[in-house]
Amino acid sequence: MNSNLPFIHRFQAMTVVCEVQIYGTADAKSVAAMIESNTRRLEEKYNFYSQSSWLNQVVNQRKTSTVTLDDESYTVFEVVRRLVDGTKGIFDPTVGTVKSLINKTPELDKSTAYESVKHFMGPQAWSLAEHTLTAPAFETQFDLGGVIKEFAVDQAINIAQSLGVSSALVNFGGDIRALGQKPDGSAFNVAVRNPNNKSEPWFSLPLVNAALTTSAHYERSFQFADQQSSHILSRYGTHPNVLSVSVLAPTALEAGALSTALTIDPKLEVPSDVGVVFIDDQLSIHQDTGFVAC
Known part of the structure; x- marks a missing residue:
């Protein structure tokens, strides 16, 4: 394969078109296949809209106030907690609470819905320590849709890098990350x-x-x-x-x-x-x- 031309792999996941561009690697096809497989695994595990997902089965349908998290999920929630605190609670994974309420009672207006669940949402509704997620109110529901696609992009880059790739671009529905630069030394x-x-493109940025x-x-x-x-x-x-x-x-x-x-x-x-x-x-x-x- 010409090292200046990428191997391009596209697939549909997480409701978007996912594209992986890999440069200068003979095993690009197998690397891309591993990325796709991992992306689908993450989609299945953390899908808020699937009742069979780990997120719903273990976290949102929890029987006690605490959930023991596996290493990967603890990493996800740990990063999410840091982002929640860093944005003063504006970024809020407990938005699943109001989504679940509207799914059950679609006749509610926005103001009433938020008022009904205000005590079950926000940074104060959950905590994290030593691989344990604590959410005392069963009404508190987590939707990680705002982070899992991005987490999948980061994992795609990690997979590529671990397999010796030094130049790649991952684009999952507009969530994009570049590994290195193009083989000619230019930015993506x-x-x-x-x-x-x-x-219509409105502006562009080098990556x-x-x-x-x-x-x-x-x-x-x-x-x-x-x-x-x-x-x-x-x-x-x-x-x-x-x-x-x-x-x-x-x-x-x-x-x-x-x-x-x-x-x-x-x-x-x-x-x-x-x-x-x-x-x-x-x-x-x-x-x-x-x-x-x-």
């Missing part, structure tokens, strides 16, 4: 779409040994009895001046959590090694929050 060039026209995710509230929605809400669920909604947020970070997991949180509170403080690009409601591009109305 990644485009971010126009929020009002998904077929080398970093991840890029974009969160936006224009593609998918969540239905309450009184209104259609963004799929990025928050009691007070996403910020009206923000159409999308793109975050450049060391890992896809960190980038994804921050891009989600920043659509709700764009003035949230971010780590020094993280870059942020906003597209506002006028389709202007910003790297700071001076455009945000008070």
Whole structure:
């Protein structure tokens, strides 16, 4: 295989098209197959919408207030907890609580739904220590949909790197991470779409040994009895001046959590090694929050 041309493998998982580009490796096909297999395993294990998933069987249908986590799940929840605390609870995996409530009682309006479960959501509703997840209220439900696709992207890079790959690009439905750079020494060039026209690239960013995710509230929605809400669920909604947020970070997991949180509170403080690009409601591009109305 020409080392300057990638081996490209595509598959459907986690409701999106997943693409793996691998450069300069004779075993690229087997590496890609391992990545796909692992991605499907993660999808099956952590799927909030599957009653047979580990997440629902063990965590959301728990019979006691504590759950003993396997090593992988403890790692996931540990990172999630750090992201929850780092975003002051704006990034909230217990959003599954309100989703479960609406699934059972779809006639509830948004305000009533959130009021009904407010004591079962947020950072105070759960804790983590020594491989043990503690969630005293059985009403507290976890939806890891905001992190597992990104976790799968990071694991894909880890798999590729462990098998000797030094140049690869993983893109799972717009959650992207680059391993190294292209064989010619150039960066991977990644485009971010126009929020009002998904077929139109709006700007691009170079990517080398970093991840890029974009969160936006224009593609998918969540239905309450009184209104259609963004799929990025928050009691007070996403910020009206923000159409999308793109975050450049060391890992896809960190980038994804921050891009989600920043659509709700764009003035949230971010780590020094993280870059942020906003597209506002006028389709202007910003790297700071001076455009945000008070």
